[in-house]
Amino acid sequence: MLQINRYVKVSSLEEAYELNQKKNNVIIGGMHWLKMMDRMVGTAIDLSGLGLDEIIETEDSFEIGCMVTLRQLEQHEGLNKYTAGAVADAVKDIVGVQFRNTATVGGSIFGRYGFSDVLTVFLALDTTVVCHKAGEVSLQEYVKLPQDRDILVKLIVKKVPMAVAYQAQRHARTDFPILTCAVSYWNGTWHAAVGARPGRAELVVDENKLVSGETATAEEAKAFGKAVAKQLIYNSNMRGSAEYRQQITPVLVKRAMLAAGKGR
Amino acid sequence: MMELKFSLNGKKVSTIIEADSLLIDVVRDLGCLSVKRGCETSNCGLCTVFVNDKPVLSCSVLAARVEGQNVTTLEGLQEEAAEFGAFLADQGAEQCGFCNPGFMMNAIAMFRENPHPEEEEILSYLAGNLCRCSGYEGQLRSIQTYLAFKDSQKGGV
Numbered sequence: 371m372l373q374i375n376r377y378v379k380v381s382s383l384e385e386a387y388e389l390n391q392k393k394n395n396v397i398i399g400g401m402h403w404l405k406m407m408d409r410m411v412g413t414a415i416d417l418s419g420l421g422l423d424e425i426i427e428t429e430d431s432f433e434i435g436c437m438v439t440l441r442q443l444e445q446h447e448g449l450n451k452y453t454a455g456a457v458a459d460a461v462k463d464i465v466g467v468q469f470r471n472t473a474t475v476g477g478s479i480f481g482r483y484g485f486s487d488v489l490t491v492f493l494a495l496d497t498t499v500v501c502h503k504a505g506e507v508s509l510q511e512y513v514k515l516p517q518d519r520d521i522l523v524k525l526i527v528k529k530v531p532m533a534v535a536y537q538a539q540r541h542a543r544t545d546f547p548i549l550t551c552a553v554s555y556w557n558g559t560w561h562a563a564v565g566a567r568p569g570r571a572e573l574v575v576d577e578n579k580l581v582s583g584e585t586a587t588a589e590e591a592k593a594f595g596k597a598v599a600k601q602l603i604y605n606s607n608m609r610g611s612a613e614y615r616q617q618i619t620p621v622l623v624k625r626a627m628l629a630a631g632k633g634r
Numbered sequence: 635m636m637e638l639k640f641s642l643n644g645k646k647v648s649t650i651i652e653a654d655s656l657l658i659d660v661v662r663d664l665g666c667l668s669v670k671r672g673c674e675t676s677n678c679g680l681c682t683v684f685v686n687d688k689p690v691l692s693c694s695v696l697a698a699r700v701e702g703q704n705v706t707t708l709e710g711l712q713e714e715a716a717e718f719g720a721f722l723a724d725q726g727a728e729q730c731g732f733c734n735p736g737f738m739m740n741a742i743a744m745f746r747e748n749p750h751p752e753e754e755e756i757l758s759y760l761a762g763n764l765c766r767c768s769g770y771e772g773q774l775r776s777i778q779t780y781l782a783f784k785d786s787q788k789g790g791v
């Protein structure tokens with residue numbers, strides 16, 4: 371059970387940061403993941419009074435505060451117009467509406483969960499993470515860093531011209547995914563983020579130009595999918611075997627590539 | 635120990651809580667026994683309440699976080715509940731009924747947010763409400779007949 375001694379709704383990021391330097395203190399996002407742990411917490415640090423629960427769209431980016439919920443991601447018009455619904459597609463099967471009304475972007479990205487649909491979709495976009503002390507780092511780098519005691523303040527998604535789509539395989543809606551996959555075409559190259567292998571999502575870039583341009587043919591999409599599957603490491607767990615995951619990777623990559631950029 | 639003040643079903647309440655008290659236990663202690671716990675993993679939807687009109691899982695919300703907020707449980711929605719509940723009963727949708735309060739809460743949230751949901755939208759909105767007895771078919775029919783009734787009341791769509 372999660373036990374908490376003290377609850378503090380902080381009035382600044384600095385206060386939160388100071389409190390978070392103590393090992394038995396913890397930042398609470400939506401608390402869904404934390405609640406499943408057996409843990410004695412000194413101080414639970416609540417960031418919900420800092421106005422970090424907004425998605426701010428500017429001319430060239432989206433700034434997504436760490437306390438933004440998965441439901442906000444799903445319903446944000448601008449973000450889903452830019453991603454042709456890929457962000458909504460990524461989160462729509464995560465547990466249920468009530469869950470998504472409180473689960474946060476901050477907790478999802480900080481946790482760097484292997485199964486994360488959220489991490490997968492943002493990896494395929496031009497995303498950076500802003501931390502209180504460390505400043506701005508690319509999401510690709512952030513994913514590889516170990517969990518530290520800094521505060522994830524927000525994500526910044528740059529509005530580079532992009533075609534993007536999301537696909538995941540699940541035994542049933544609301545269950546954890548067996549494989550997650552987001553593809554995107556920007557800066558003249560195809561990208562594929564694949565997660566739940568079951569390791570955390572990784573980004574593969576079509577450096578060998580297996581695909582000639584934005585409108586991929588079925589053959590090209592298949593070839594890139596196979597290259598992605600070959601490059602990544604797969605393992606087995608109760609939801610699927612390594613072989614199965616590797617087999618379905620090209621299928622999901624291809625489906626997503628053929629859907630990308632079609633808009634809705 | 636700390637004092638918590640919030641609005642519960644439209645009434646201002648004040649109570650003493652611990653730092654780790656969960657909203658589900660606090661509202662139950664205040665007499666809202668429709669709110670039930672059916673799992674330990676944020677998965678079943680049985681504990682659904684509204685915080686500022688949004689459906690959330692009260693088993694996973696720190697009570698301290700609702701300071702000054704509006705919390706609604708099925709006890710505060712008797713009229714809407716009775717009306718829709720009749721359609722559930724008509725379809726014989728439920729068996730043991732344990733899932734009912736959480737299901738009704740989330741269905742009411744859906745009716746308010748999207749008065750004309752497609753079948754796919756209904757299934758998606760209610761996917762986080764588990765029922766261990768039924769196959770969800772009866773619930774789906776009851777929602778569809780209820781929505782048709784609401785439309786006919788208004789004289790068509």
Ligand SMILES: Cc1cc2nc3c(=O)[nH]c(=O)nc-3n(C[C@H](O)[C@H](O)[C@H](O)COP(=O)(O)OP(=O)(O)OC[C@H]3O[C@@H](n4cnc5c(N)ncnc54)[C@H](O)[C@@H]3O)c2cc1C
Nearest residue numbers: 397399400401402403404436473474476477478486487522
């Ligand atoms: C039953 C269940 C099923 C799930 N299924 C899926 C699924 O299918 N797909 C999917 O993608 N995800 C799934 N998730 C994960 C979920 O979407 C969230 O990613 C997860 O719950 C973490 O978000 P949270 O807001 O609950 O964070 P919390 O549990 O509050 O926090 C998680 C961690 O992040 C830290 N933290 C939170 N915010 C910050 C911050 N701003 N800065 C620094 N550290 C921070 C906390 O201290 C903690 O260590 C599931 C979770 C559960 C419990």
Ligand code: FES
Nearest residue numbers: 672677678679693
């Ligand atoms: S008790 Fe199961 S989701 Fe809250």
Ligand code: FES
Nearest residue numbers: 729731765766767
């Ligand atoms: S009727 Fe028994 S759990 Fe739904």
